[in-house]
Amino acid sequence: MAETPPPVAIKPVRKRGLSGASFIWLIPLLALGVALWVAWQSYTSRGPVIVVTFQDGAGIAAGETKLKYRDINVGTVEKVGFGAGLERVEAHIRLKKDVAPYVDASSVFWIVQPEVTAQGISGLSTVLSGVYIEGSWDSEIGQWANTFRGSDVAPLIKPGASGLQIAFRTTTNGTLTDNAPITFRGIQVGQVGRAQIARSGAFAIVEALIYEEHRHLVNSSTRFWDTSGFSFSVGPTGAEIDFSSLATLVGGGITFDTFVSGGEAVLDGEVFDVFEDKESARTSLFTVSEVDPLQISVIFDENVSGLAVGAPVELSGFRIGTVDSLSGIVDFNQFGDSRVRLNVILSVQPARLGMSGDNTADAALRLLQDRVANGLRARLASASLLTGGLKVEMVEVEDAPPARLVAAGQDLPVMPTTQSITSDAAATVEGVFTRINNLPIEELLNSAINVMNSAEGLMSNSDLQEVPGDVSTLLSDISGLVTSDDVKNIPVALNATLTRVEGLVAELEQQRIAESLGKTLVAAAEAAGAVTSSVEGVPELVAEIQTVAANAATLEFDVLIAELVSLTSSAEDLVSSPETAQLPVALAGALDQLNATLKELREGGAVVNVNQTLASARTAADSIAVSARDLPTVIARLNTLFAQAGQTIEGFNKGDELSRSAQGALRDIQQAAKALEKLARTIERNPNSLLLGR
Amino acid sequence: MVCMELSGTASTTVTAREAGLVACTRCTRAWPLGQQTCGRCGAALVSRDRGSLQRVWALWLVGLMCYVPANTYPMLRTQQLFQVDESTIIGGAVDLAHYGAYGIAAIILIASVVIPLGKFWAIAFLAVSVRKTGGFASHHRLLMYEVVEYIGRWSMIDIFVVAILSALVQLQGLASITPGPAAFFFALSVIFTMLSAQAFDPRMIWDVQAADDEAPDNG
Numbered sequence: 068m069a070e071t072p073p074p075v076a077i078k079p080v081r082k083r084g085l086s087g088a089s090f091i092w093l094i095p096l097l098a099l100g101v102a103l104w105v106a107w108q109s110y111t112s113r114g115p116v117i118v119v120t121f122q123d124g125a126g127i128a129a130g131e132t133k134l135k136y137r138d139i140n141v142g143t144v145e146k147v148g149f150g151a152g153l154e155r156v157e158a159h160i161r162l163k164k165d166v167a168p169y170v171d172a173s174s175v176f177w178i179v180q181p182e183v184t185a186q187g188i189s190g191l192s193t194v195l196s197g198v199y200i201e202g203s204w205d206s207e208i209g210q211w212a213n214t215f216r217g218s219d220v221a222p223l224i225k226p227g228a229s230g231l232q233i234a235f236r237t238t239t240n241g242t243l244t245d246n247a248p249i250t251f252r253g254i255q256v257g258q259v260g261r262a263q264i265a266r267s268g269a270f271a272i273v274e275a276l277i278y279e280e281h282r283h284l285v286n287s288s289t290r291f292w293d294t295s296g297f298s299f300s301v302g303p304t305g306a307e308i309d310f311s312s313l314a315t316l317v318g319g320g321i322t323f324d325t326f327v328s329g330g331e332a333v334l335d336g337e338v339f340d341v342f343e344d345k346e347s348a349r350t351s352l353f354t355v356s357e358v359d360p361l362q363i364s365v366i367f368d369e370n371v372s373g374l375a376v377g378a379p380v381e382l383s384g385f386r387i388g389t390v391d392s393l394s395g396i397v398d399f400n401q402f403g404d405s406r407v408r409l410n411v412i413l414s415v416q417p418a419r420l421g422m423s424g425d426n427t428a429d430a431a432l433r434l435l436q437d438r439v440a441n442g443l444r445a446r447l448a449s450a451s452l453l454t455g456g457l458k459v460e461m462v463e464v465e466d467a468p469p470a471r472l473v474a475a476g477q478d479l480p481v482m483p484t485t486q487s488i489t490s491d492a493a494a495t496v497e498g499v500f501t502r503i504n505n506l507p508i509e510e511l512l513n514s515a516i517n518v519m520n521s522a523e524g525l526m527s528n529s530d531l532q533e534v535p536g537d538v539s540t541l542l543s544d545i546s547g548l549v550t551s552d553d554v555k556n557i558p559v560a561l562n563a564t565l566t567r568v569e570g571l572v573a574e575l576e577q578q579r580i581a582e583s584l585g586k587t588l589v590a591a592a593e594a595a596g597a598v599t600s601s602v603e604g605v606p607e608l609v610a611e612i613q614t615v616a617a618n619a620a621t622l623e624f625d626v627l628i629a630e631l632v633s634l635t636s637s638a639e640d641l642v643s644s645p646e647t648a649q650l651p652v653a654l655a656g657a658l659d660q661l662n663a664t665l666k667e668l669r670e671g672g673a674v675v676n677v678n679q680t681l682a683s684a685r686t687a688a689d690s691i692a693v694s695a696r697d698l699p700t701v702i703a704r705l706n707t708l709f710a711q712a713g714q715t716i717e718g719f720n721k722g723d724e725l726s727r728s729a730q731g732a733l734r735d736i737q738q739a740a741k742a743l744e745k746l747a748r749t750i751e752r753n754p755n756s757l758l759l760g761r
Numbered sequence: 762m763v764c765m766e767l768s769g770t771a772s773t774t775v776t777a778r779e780a781g782l783v784a785c786t787r788c789t790r791a792w793p794l795g796q797q798t799c800g801r802c803g804a805a806l807v808s809r810d811r812g813s814l815q816r817v818w819a820l821w822l823v824g825l826m827c828y829v830p831a832n833t834y835p836m837l838r839t840q841q842l843f844q845v846d847e848s849t850i851i852g853g854a855v856d857l858a859h860y861g862a863y864g865i866a867a868i869i870l871i872a873s874v875v876i877p878l879g880k881f882w883a884i885a886f887l888a889v890s891v892r893k894t895g896g897f898a899s900h901h902r903l904l905m906y907e908v909v910e911y912i913g914r915w916s917m918i919d920i921f922v923v924a925i926l927s928a929l930v931q932l933q934g935l936a937s938i939t940p941g942p943a944a945f946f947f948a949l950s951v952i953f954t955m956l957s958a959q960a961f962d963p964r965m966i967w968d969v970q971a972a973d974d975e976a977p978d979n980g
Binding site for chain 1 (some may be wrong): 812815816820822823826827830842843844851958
């Protein structure tokens with residue numbers, strides 16, 4: 068430590084050229100080389116940039132949004148900007164080098180974003196990851212292009228895809244749905260693209276793709292129809308609801324069938340009509356295909372209700388079109404007032420006009436113009452009396468004021484009109500209903516209810532309920548009287564009397580009785596007449612009872628019951644009175660006494676003027692016979708009376724008059740009976756009086 | 762003892778080289794100038810490392826080259842569900858500041874931008890300053906060198922953060938963090954700047970001071 072090292076000459080360090088360069092410099096050189104190589108490598112592996120323009124950005128972000136081909140990343144959006152004039156969004160996409168040559172002029176690009184449709188949900192993965200751009204190109208290397216026009220929706224027919232490419236056109240009032248599936252026997256065999264409205268606005272047209280493997284299903288005879296929605300029908304087999312599938316129910320669909328054989332193969336670009344339903348599709352095979360309809364306008368002065376869209380348009384009774392639309396029109400300058408007029412736009416099918424040659428709208432217009440010059444006019448006519456619906460009719464009008472069918476500028480040609488014939492069935496029916504409505508139905512019902520109440524009260528009246536019993540008793544009494552042996556014996560007794568009279572007469576003839584008998588016979592005749600007159604009272608009684616019945620028919624009802632009851636009881640009294648019961652007995656007695664008298668006469672032999680006596684006696688006997696014969700008639704009349712009383716029982720009232728009449732009648736009967744009895748007693752006391760007239 | 766007395770009393774400092782000595786840089790034993798290897802620890806004895814500055818500059822250059830992609834490429838690749846987020850160092854710091862985390866943003870900016878750039882500047886300054894005389898005190902330059910060498914390892918904090926996050930946040934599908942290419946380049950950059958700083962021979966600082974001291978004497 069103590070020793071000091073010797074001084075050393077210090078030489079400055081000096082570098083000479085590159086000889087002193089350290090190997091350490093290799094490291095930065097190497098790094099530089101690697102960096103350069105990487106840079107070159109990445110530069111050469113870069114693909115070209117293409118520019119795709121879109122209507123809107125729809126979530127495209129620079130550096131993030133991918134370009135995919137068959138779901139594989141083939142590029143990235145590097146820059147998003149606007150084109151000239153800010154019209155379109157431009158996406159600059161860096162392609163991968165290996166696919167770049169295939170991206171040629173025929174490529175299509177569209178933005179894939181989440182979409183929920185009736186057919187399903189698509190692009191769900193883009194909900195979280197963001198949208199991406201899908202590209203489609205064929206596998207052929209074509210002409211290079213670097214600017215493309217992108218679409219917002221996926222194209223129906225992608226480049227390189229195979230299949231039958233056709234187009235659909237709607238028929239009248241038909242509808243089309245975007246992206247609807249085309250099904251056949253329930254299997255999707257194709258798809259419809261995005262529908263567009265034809266320039267004329269008359270129909271919608273849409274391109275469609277039938278997948279390659281189902282191409283043979285379609286030929287020129289194939290008819291397509293719309294299966295969207297559902298149909299509901301109630302028929303003899305019950306209610307029926309019909310729809311193809313849930314997807315077509317919501318989102319619509321098209322199906323087809325080839326109803327007849329012999330169709331020709333179809334080439335790409337063929338246009339088919341889509342019909343409303345299967346039936347119209349089937350019938351369309353046998354009708355001329357409908358082309359662009361001719362639209363003409365008709366302005367009716369009357370603003371009548373009842374004309375509806377779809378109402379028929381007829382020419383000479385043949386349907387040539389339909390009513391397309393209805394609107395009111397107010398034009399002071401044109402019509403001179405501010406009334407609302409009915410503006411009807413008609414859609415006329417040229418094919419139905421029966422023209423020879425081409426069925427075009429222009430030809431149809433020329434035809435109609437010609438006809439209008441000759442007096443063809445439009446008018447409203449009733450199409451259905453039941454519904455009051457109207458139709459438009461074209462008729463030839465004689466002596467029509469001159470008019471022409473011309474189009475003024477952009478407007479539709481206006482058809483001249485004539486007086487409409489609309490039978491206002493609706494108004495007539497309405498009048499009928501009004502009259503029915505005005506009927507006093509309520510008052511009528513009230514009256515009816517009152518009548519019912521009265522009838523019910525009457526029926527439940529205890530007096531009335533007793534009537535049948537009383538009547539029945541009366542009838543049985545009468546029956547007992549008629550069937551009594553005494554009454555039955557009357558004819559027998561009479562017969563015996565007559566026999567005896569005959570015998571007496573015969574004796575008188577033999578004995579030649581003195582003429583003095585004549586007075587006796589006259590007296591007998593008077594007696595017989597008295598008998599006759601007394602007996603004749605019975606028919607009068609019957610007539611009186613009949614009058615009573617007739618009166619009863621006109622009488623108030625309430626009173627009747629008690630009257631009838633009293634009448635019945637009176638009649639009962641009468642019948643059951645011993646006097647009445649003795650009447651036949653008395654008669655029989657009288658006859659017996661007559662017999663005895665005749666017997667005395669015969670035995671006495673003092674009979675004068677036999678002939679007159681004979682006649683008078685015969686007359687008397689006849690009268691008695693007649694009176695006896697009338698008895699059953701009386702009973703029958705009584706029966707009739709009761710029947711009538713029963714019939715009219717519901718409408719009558721109590722009446723003192725009836726009561727009095729009936730009682731009077733009964734009194735008459737009693738008196739008649741007493742008269743008979745009196746006669747019988749007289750004859751009994753003085754049998755000669757019959758012959759002597761005293 | 763002598764040296765201590767000398768340094769404490771003498772107005773001018775005599776360097777070991779002027780004294781004809783060379784110190785072993787590994788075990789600090791002083792040997793006479795001309796001795797090739799340290800007799801105690803066997804390390805090579807060099808009074809002044811001639812290739813030092815070349816190595817400094819070469820490694821410094823590589824470190825700087827690596828620092829460029831470390832800042833342009835994404836440092837972290839964060840995947841949340843379907844969203845992939847790639848952020849560079851500065852972009853991440855700006856994002857953090859944007860969300861209000863100014864403290865963290867400042868730490869990231871200082872650790873990943875200010876310190877590496879300061880190191881590049883400091884190493885370059887030291888390497889340049891040993892060539893020509895400047896108005897910067899040699900003691901300050903030595904302090905600068907020591908700070909650079911000490912702080913160099915802390916630049917790796919970014920790499921640690923990326924490594925820890927990548928290891929922790931690996932929830933399949935839900936969220937995952939993977940290091941971006943910038944992490945690799947940033948690590949390389951830090952490594953090369955540390956090597957560059959180590960390649961610097963701080964004894965050269967004093968050579969310049971000696972020249973500075975002699976110049977007034979001579980003049």
